[in-house]
Amino acid sequence: MRRETRTPRLARHQPRYTRRFVIAVGRRCRTATIKDVAQEMDLHWETVKEIDKLYMQEQLDRAGPADRRVAWLAPSARSRWS
Numbered sequence: 001m002r003r004e005t006r007t008p009r010l011a012r013h014q015p016r017y018t019r020r021f022v023i024a025v026g027r028r029c030r031t032a033t034i035k036d037v038a039q040e041m042d043l044h045w046e047t048v049k050e051i052d053k054l055y056m057q058e059q060l061d062r063a064g065p066a067d068r069r070v071a072w073l074a075p076s077a078r079s080r081w082s
Contacts, residue, residue: 017051026055 028037029052038045 017054022051022054022058025051026059029055 025048034045034048038048
């Protein structure tokens with residue numbers, strides 16, 4: 001009997017991309033243009049763009065919500081941080 005292993009899927013909207021593939025494309029997009037990544041991986045540039053969006057969304061989900069106390073500075077405190 002042949003046993004198949006399932007690869008974890010990342011995308012909620014695009015179940016055909018595996019997590020590892022999305023991470024590989026997303027990391028490559030950090031250092032190269034979408035056009036270059038598309039040529040390297042033999043994909044359409046719109047496909048690479050969608051995969052990069054999935055990667056970035058996962059990064060935001062991992063980071064969690066932003067702390068508003070840190071993100072906002074009062075006008076009087078801005079001069080000290082500039």
